[in-house]
Amino acid sequence: MTGAGESVINNPGRRRASGPGALGLVLGHPFDTVKVRLQTQTTYQGIIDCMVKTYRHESLLGFFKGMSFPIVSIAVVNSILFGVYSNALLVLTATSHQERRAQPPSYTHVFIAGCTGGFLQAYCLAPFDLIKVRLQNQTEPRAQPGSPPPRYQGPVHCAASIFQAEGPRGLFRGAWALTLRDTPTLGIYFVTYEWLCRQSTPDGQNPSSATVLVAGGFAGITSWVTATPLDVIKSRMQMAGLEQRAYRGLLDCVVSSVRQEGLGVFFRGLTINSARAFPVNAVTFLSYEYLLHSWG
Numbered sequence: 001m002t003g004a005g006e007s008v009i010n011n012p013g014r015r016r017a018s019g020p021g022a023l024g025l026v027l028g029h030p031f032d033t034v035k036v037r038l039q040t041q042t043t044y045q046g047i048i049d050c051m052v053k054t055y056r057h058e059s060l061l062g063f064f065k066g067m068s069f070p071i072v073s074i075a076v077v078n079s080i081l082f083g084v085y086s087n088a089l090l091v092l093t094a095t096s097h098q099e100r101r102a103q104p105p106s107y108t109h110v111f112i113a114g115c116t117g118g119f120l121q122a123y124c125l126a127p128f129d130l131i132k133v134r135l136q137n138q139t140e141p142r143a144q145p146g147s148p149p150p151r152y153q154g155p156v157h158c159a160a161s162i163f164q165a166e167g168p169r170g171l172f173r174g175a176w177a178l179t180l181r182d183t184p185t186l187g188i189y190f191v192t193y194e195w196l197c198r199q200s201t202p203d204g205q206n207p208s209s210a211t212v213l214v215a216g217g218f219a220g221i222t223s224w225v226t227a228t229p230l231d232v233i234k235s236r237m238q239m240a241g242l243e244q245r246a247y248r249g250l251l252d253c254v255v256s257s258v259r260q261e262g263l264g265v266f267f268r269g270l271t272i273n274s275a276r277a278f279p280v281n282a283v284t285f286l287s288y289e290y291l292l293h294s295w296g
């Protein structure tokens, strides 16, 4: 890790691009599992209740259900997101990454580039996210002799079961809600990051590692706060058709959720989303800056 005052440029050789990204995801996954359960199941009284019941019933492993696919997909999804963002900025501003510090892009261009990346990564993310949510919602303890096996034996079995039951379209259940969630909020993600970096970096210079970490962390929180309402709907659309009745579409899911649980339903998991978002996205942006400067 570079010193607080050093720029990320000075240590390109020490980049551990996939490390922090994947490490951040592993550390963040238990928070994500609790969030998904709070959003789609009404049996928990809150974060602590969900954590205690998960630990008691499923041990620590319960918090890591559904993690294998996101670990595999995060590298692909992040490279699409950041790759499309960076190239969209190149097209919009006709400046390369190196020139961008001297001629910073307008926030409008940053927002458009972020939304473009958000839209394109959503469809790649959708099947992986669906399988993650389905596995996270399996609350049976580890397979014990005599206990009924869970519906899905693992990510591949889950994908095959969905494919057999619903065809390839089944793997994109909730994709529309995911796309609506990610497109605007990833625009906000990158605008927040750029704005915070510029607030604490002298013109024409590169942000220090400390600036990148703090700006990335708050970009993660800001985007997750604005994404949480549709995140709840997305998770419910992905779980629909199993125990709960299937919704007649995204609007039906919104209306029936509000009718049954009030407007507060849209902020289920907001606290835990935000707690998870800071470290995960701080390291995500640090990896991004390392990669950019080493591939400059």
Ligand SMILES: C[N+](C)(C)CCCC[C@H](N)C(=O)O
Binding pocket: 181, 182, 185, 186, 189, 220, 223, 224, 227, 277, 280, 281, 284
């Ligand atoms: C757009 N939305 C807020 C949904 C996600 C933004 C951050 C995504 C990041 N890979 C993470 O896992 O936190």
